[in-house]
Amino acid sequence: MPRYNRQFDLNTDDLDLIEEALRARGRELSQTRLSLSAENPAHMESIRVIERDQRAGEALLGRLHDQKIFYRPKAAGYVGG
Numbered sequence: 806m807p808r809y810n811r812q813f814d815l816n817t818d819d820l821d822l823i824e825e826a827l828r829a830r831g832r833e834l835s836q837t838r839l840s841l842s843a844e845n846p847a848h849m850e851s852i853r854v855i856e857r858d859q860r861a862g863e864a865l866l867g868r869l870h871d872q873k874i875f876y877r878p879k880a881a882g883y884v885g886g
Contacts, residue, residue: 824869827862834859 815823838855841848 831862
């Protein structure tokens with residue numbers, strides 16, 4: 806039986822590309838959701854699927870963000886922005 810690969814060889818550029826693709830997908834889903842009418846019963850199932858996909862994408866973006874390690878310089882003073 807095949808198993809999941811738990812070791813990935815991704816660099817920061819790869820992760821940036823993944824994050825940007827997830828954001829672009831979220832924008833597309835949002836535009837599609839706005840074009841559907843909530844008053845139309847035929848659109849309700851599509852709206853539910855779109856909203857579920859949006860939540861899944863946002864959750865994945867959140868998990869990626871939570872795994873990042875942010876560094877502050879220790880030698881010089883840090884000026885936050």
